[in-house]
Amino acid sequence: MSDTDEFETVADRLMKEFLEKLRADEELATMADGLAPLLLGEGKVSESDLRLAMMESSS
Amino acid sequence: MIKIERLEIVNFRGIKHLDLDVGKENFVIAGRNGTGKSGIIDAIEFVLTGKISRLEGSGTFGLSVKAHGPHVDSAAVPASSEVTIWVTRGAVQLKLSRSPASATVVTLDPDDAQSRGVVSWMASHPEFALSRRELLKFVVGEASGRADEVETLLKLEKVRAVRALLQKVSNAEGKNQKAAADSLSSSRRALEGSLGSQFANDEQFTAAVNAQRLAAGLGPRNAFATRTDILSDDEGLLEVESTANYRATWLRDIGAAELSLTALTPEAFQRLEAAVGKADELAGESETVLALDAEKFLAEALRRFDGEQCPVCLTDWESSAFEELVSNRRDLSSRAKERLRAVAKELVSALFPFNGLNQTVSTIGNWLPRLDNSREFALSSVQAQLGETVTALKDVQSPENLQVAVAVATPTREAMLSALAEARQAVEALPLRSEQATALGTLRETSVRYEAFVRHTEVEELAGISAARAARTFGLFEETRNEYLNQVYANVQSEFARLYSLINEDDESAFVARFTPKGAGLDLQVDFYGRGLVPPAAYHSEGH
Numbered sequence: 024m025s026d027t028d029e030f031e032t033v034a035d036r037l038m039k040e041f042l043e044k045l046r047a048d049e050e051l052a053t054m055a056d057g058l059a060p061l062l063l064g065e066g067k068v069s070e071s072d073l074r075l076a077m078m079e080s081s082s
Numbered sequence: 083m084i085k086i087e088r089l090e091i092v093n094f095r096g097i098k099h100l101d102l103d104v105g106k107e108n109f110v111i112a113g114r115n116g117t118g119k120s121g122i123i124d125a126i127e128f129v130l131t132g133k134i135s136r137l138e139g140s141g142t143f144g145l146s147v148k149a150h151g152p153h154v155d156s157a158a159v160p161a162s163s164e165v166t167i168w169v170t171r172g173a174v175q176l177k178l179s180r181s182p183a184s185a186t187v188v189t190l191d192p193d194d195a196q197s198r199g200v201v202s203w204m205a206s207h208p209e210f211a212l213s214r215r216e217l218l219k220f221v222v223g224e225a226s227g228r229a230d231e232v233e234t235l236l237k238l239e240k241v242r243a244v245r246a247l248l249q250k251v252s253n254a255e256g257k258n259q260k261a262a263a264d265s266l267s268s269s270r271r272a273l274e275g276s277l278g279s280q281f282a283n284d285e286q287f288t289a290a291v292n293a294q295r296l297a298a299g300l301g302p303r304n305a306f307a308t309r310t311d312i313l314s315d316d317e318g319l320l321e322v323e324s325t326a327n328y329r330a331t332w333l334r335d336i337g338a339a340e341l342s343l344t345a346l347t348p349e350a351f352q353r354l355e356a357a358v359g360k361a362d363e364l365a366g367e368s369e370t371v372l373a374l375d376a377e378k379f380l381a382e383a384l385r386r387f388d389g390e391q392c393p394v395c396l397t398d399w400e401s402s403a404f405e406e407l408v409s410n411r412r413d414l415s416s417r418a419k420e421r422l423r424a425v426a427k428e429l430v431s432a433l434f435p436f437n438g439l440n441q442t443v444s445t446i447g448n449w450l451p452r453l454d455n456s457r458e459f460a461l462s463s464v465q466a467q468l469g470e471t472v473t474a475l476k477d478v479q480s481p482e483n484l485q486v487a488v489a490v491a492t493p494t495r496e497a498m499l500s501a502l503a504e505a506r507q508a509v510e511a512l513p514l515r516s517e518q519a520t521a522l523g524t525l526r527e528t529s530v531r532y533e534a535f536v537r538h539t540e541v542e543e544l545a546g547i548s549a550a551r552a553a554r555t556f557g558l559f560e561e562t563r564n565e566y567l568n569q570v571y572a573n574v575q576s577e578f579a580r581l582y583s584l585i586n587e588d589d590e591s592a593f594v595a596r597f598t599p600k601g602a603g604l605d606l607q608v609d610f611y612g613r614g615l616v617p618p619a620a621y622h623s624e625g626h
Contacts, residue, residue, distance in 0.1 A: 032237055033236050033237065033238060033566075033570070034236075034237060034238050034240050036566070037238075037562060037563060037566045037567075038240075038241070038244075040562050040565075040566060041558065041559050041562040041563075044558050044561070044562055045555070045558060048554070048558065050551065050554070051551065051554060051555060051558070054551075054555065062240075062244060067243065068240070068243065068247060070247050070251065073244070073247050073248070077251065077551070077552065078548070
C-alpha cells in the first residue's frame with residue numbers, strides 16, 4: 024500500500040480494478056461508464072440502478 | 083494507514099510515565115501479567131479517538147474514561163493524565179495530545195485542516211483496537227461469518243453488497259434465459275404440431291410448409307422469414323376460411339396432448355403427490371417457516387449487538403449468551419433452508435414429466451375459444467389448473483412460494499383424459515373439408531404459430547445475451563475481489579504468522595496460518611507444530 028493512494032478505501036481500489044477489467048473486456052467495456060458512478064460514489068447501490076446501468080449499455 | 087513514530091504516556095491507566103520510540107515500525111508488546119501491556123493499547127486508542135473500548139460494552143457498568151482513564155494515583159486530578167502521540171499518514175506528520183479530563187478535546191500540532199482530516203479519518207477507523215473477544219471472531223467461526231467480520235473491519239460492506247447484487251442479477255438473468263428457452267421449446271412444439279411434422283432445420287421446415295402450400299394450390303417459396311411468407315392475406319381464399327379448415331391441425335394438437343398424457347404413468351402422479359405432501363409438511367412447521375425468513379434479520383441483530391443489549395427488545399444480555407442464542411437460531415435457519423432446497427428439488431424433479439403435457443394443453447387452450455366460443459370446455463379449467471401447478475411448483479424458494487405450492491390442485495389423470503376426449507369429440511364433429519381447404523387451414527394456423535415462434539426465438543436470443551453478460555460481469559467481479567482480497571489475506575497471513583511465531587518463539591516458531599477465500603466466505607487454517615493445517619479450534623483451545 025503506497026502513501027500516495029492511501030486516502031482511497033480498500034473498496035474504492037477494488038472497484039477501480041473491477042472497472043478497469045470491464046473496460047478491457049471487448050463485450051463489457053460499455054458497461055464500465057454506467058457502473059462507475061454507482062460503484063465509486065457514496066451511498067448504497069440499488070438492484071434497479073445496477074440493472075439499469077448493466078442493461079442500458081447493452082442496447 | 084497511519085504509522086506511529088513515538089508515544090508518550092503520563093499518568094494513564096497503569097502507567098506512570100512511558101516514552102516509546104517505535105520509529106513507524108510494526109511492534110509487539112510482550113510482558114508478564116500486570117506490567118501495562120493493555121495500558122499502551124488503551125493509550126493509543128484513547129489519544130487517536132478519545133475512547134477506550136475496554137471501558138465500554140459488556141460488564142463495564144459504572145466505568146468511564148474520565149474516572150478510570152487516569153492512573154489510580156491521579157484519579158483525583160484527571161488533568162494530570164495525558165497521552166501524546168507522533169504519527170504520519172501519507173505526507174502528513176502530526177502530534178496529538180489528549181487528556182481524560184476532557185476526552186473529546188484533542189490538541190494538534192500543526193493544527194490545520196489537513197491534520198483535522200486525519201483525526202476525523204482515524205475516528206472512523208476504530209478497528210485498530212480489537213479486544214480479545216473481537217479477535218476471536220476472526221479466528222474461531224464459520225468461513226462465511228469470518229468473511230463478514232473481515233469485510234466489516236475493512237469497510238468492504240459495499241463490495242459485499244455489490245457482489246450479492248451482481249450474483250442476484252446473474253441468477254435472475256439465468257432464470258429468464260431458461261424461461262425463454264422453455265417458451266421457445268413450447269412454441270416450436272406448437273409449430274410442429276400445426277404442420278404435423280418435426281423439423282430439425284430451416285430446410286426441413288421450408289419443405290413441410292411448401293408441401294402444404296402445394297396442397298392448397300399455392301406456389302412454393304424458397305424461405306419463410308415472416309408470418310405472411312407462409313400464407314399472405316391475399317392468398318387466404320377467405321371464402322373457404324372456416325373453423326372446419328383447422329380440423330386436421332387441431333386433431334393433431336389433441337393427439338399430441340393425448341400422447342403426453344399416456345406417457346404420464348400413475349407413478350408420476352403419485353410422485354408429484356408425494357413431493358407436494360413433503361412441501362405441505364414443511365409448510366405446517368411454523369418454527370421452520372419462521373426460521374426460513376430469519377437469516378438476514380439474525381445476521382443484522384448480531385452485527386448491531388453492542389455487547390450489552392439486544393438491539394430488538396433492548397433486554398440486557400451476557401455477550402456470549404446472546405451470541406450463542408443468535409448462532410443457534412442461525413443454525414436453525416440454515417437447516418430450514420436446506421430442507422426447503424431439498425423439497426424444491428424434489429418438486430422440480432416430480433414435475434418434469436408434466437411439462438410436456440402442460441405445453442400441448444396450453445396450445446389447445448389458445449384455439450379452444452375459436453372452436454366454440456359459446457361452450458365451456460372442461461379442458462379450459464384443466465389447462466388453468468395444470469398451468470398453475472407448473473408455475474407454483476417449479477421454483478419454490480421462499481415461505482410464500484411454499485404456501486402457494488401446497489395450495490395448488492393438480493388435475494387428475496381421469497379429468498384430463500375426459501377433458502381431452504370432450505375437445506376431440508367437438509373437433510371431430512366439424513365437417514370434413516377438401517384437401518385444399520384443410521391445407522389452407524394448416525397454413526393459416528402455422529403462420530400464426532410461426533409468428534409466435536419467431537418472437538420467442540428473438541426473446542430467447544436476447545435473454546441468452548443478457549444472461550451471458552450478467553454471468554460474465556459477476557465472474558469478473560468475483561475474480562477481481564478474490565485477487566484483491568487474496569493479496570490482503572496473504573499480507574495479513576504472513577504478518578499474523580510472523581508476529582505469533584515471534585511471541586511464542588520458545589515452542590511455536592514454526593507456526594503457519596492460511597486464509598483461503600471460499601465463495602463468499604473466508605477459511606482459516608493453522609499449523610502450530612508442523613503437524614499439518616487444521617481449523618483453529620480443531621485441537622486447541624480458543625486461548626491458544
